[in-house]
Amino acid sequence: MEQTEKKRLEEVSKKLRANILMMLTEAGSGHPGGSLSCIDILTYLFLKQMRYDPANPHWPERDRFVLSKGHAAPALYAVLSHVGYYSSNLLKTLRKLGSPLQGHPDSRKLPGVESSTGSLGQGISVAGGMALAAKMDKRPSRVYCLVGDGEIQEGLVWEAAMAIAHFKLDNFCLFVDNNGLQIDGLVDDVMNVYPIGEKFLSFGWQVLNIDGHDFDEIEKALEFFESNQGSGKPTAIVAKTVKGKCVSFMENKAQWHGVAPSRDDLMKALDELGCLESMEEWNAEEN
């Protein structure tokens, strides 16, 4: 990837991180850790990879993205707003009564949300149905899905993994957000899911291991996925990530799974990100 392009993506993901933190502070609850760990992947997908039209969110030929780890909703909302699905003003309404930005994504309320998720394990399976429909209709649509590494403890994930390979859904690309932490602590302490890649391999998937914060690696993995069309095999990209990435006091801390930053935390975090001016913009925007 060209350096200027990489720089641009890094700037966008920094801004989205700031938005995630401001949304969560405003809401007073929500999930910062896992939103920050997956935002680089979402940034690449929505800015560089996927085909969609915010003005025509139900365009049948579009690619789909399903956030199976629905608690990372702020990351999805931030990127959907950035690419033009709705005004960033709406981000201020996260988790408030009447808002389309529900605590977990709700497809009936917000365009760009392909399926309601939040109950873990279900998004990957629903996304499998979308990929199957695209194959049946001979549409070029690709289906991208993101699961958490803790999430794959759900048995349904493996039922879905079996079926997606069985039905030869090579239009399916799964990201595993491998930040290593879940609410109660380290994934391998709570319930060991490793080795992740080998498990998907044994179910008949193509597997890649990447750094989920490196846009070059994300790009290469997605190029591999594209080149894999026609193979009859779905692709799993196990992305090593850092929970709370880019905010020093949140990084690799399970306690930041589901706690919103205070105003002080937010200012510290924005300062670290070099995004203090985001707060002024956020405050200046009319409600």
Place this chain on the structure above:
Amino acid sequence: MGEVLVATRDVYGKTLVEIGRENKNLVVLDADLSESTKTAMFAKEFPDRFFNFGIAEANMMCFAAGLALSGKVVFASSFAMFATLRPYEQIRNSIASQNLNVKIAATHSGVSVGEDGLSHQTVEDLAIMRVMPNMQIFVPADGIATAKIVKQAALCPGPVYIRLTRPKTEVIYDESYDFVIGKMHVIKDAPRADVGIIAIGTMVPNALKAARMLEEEGYSVIVADAASLKPLDRETVVRIAKSSRLVVTVEEHSIIGGLGGAVAEVLAEDFPAKLLRIGVMDVFGESGSPSALYKHFGLTPEDIFRKIFKQIR
């Protein structure tokens, strides 16, 4: 007069094929029971629109949601136990919450699945499906009703639960039967009656037989079929209660939360009336032939007659 017996699941399979010929958007899913649920008939004619998920019902339901989100009309089938209680949360969070076009057609409901015993006998499905927002529930009383209901379900938007049974059941309707969502079918009417029986599914023929026995004893009886359990025809429930001394519900399901529960809710709110709920009395099933089980649970026409007679004589 000989009874014509038809298995509702057979009609279900045939009707899917009929709909599939016209509606290319129809997709049928099963979880390793396609020979028993009769979706195999569809699979044979439309292999490209049939998918077998193996023994993984939760995954089948979520795939159904994804297919429906992509514009398909999906019928997902299994035995009632594995189509409702097992994947309940997936149905709630992925199908019903998004009001998707997924029709869950469950065979082998109630106690008449028989010898397999309690792990396969579903007497709770109507109760738990009824409490789910957006979910409509249709329970055909015979083969004729099954064909009409399955066709209606394919046309109406949103999720539907259709409850079918394993054994062959008596045909009570003819082609003039009309299924209307939200309406009861009053089979036997009277301006004033001693008893108003509201029955559902397999118990409609038994209720009709019990009604005949009551009539032989000189009582007048109303019999209604609540095939549209949700939405329920509240108006007709109240009308029956107003015209009868005793309201009776009859179902091959727990008396808690199903038809009896639904009718009790309407009566308590709109027209308090004396109610007798006949069904499975808050117990699990056990192995036995369907006819032995009907006797065991007090669901035969004679049992229904006796229970009502005891209350009104």
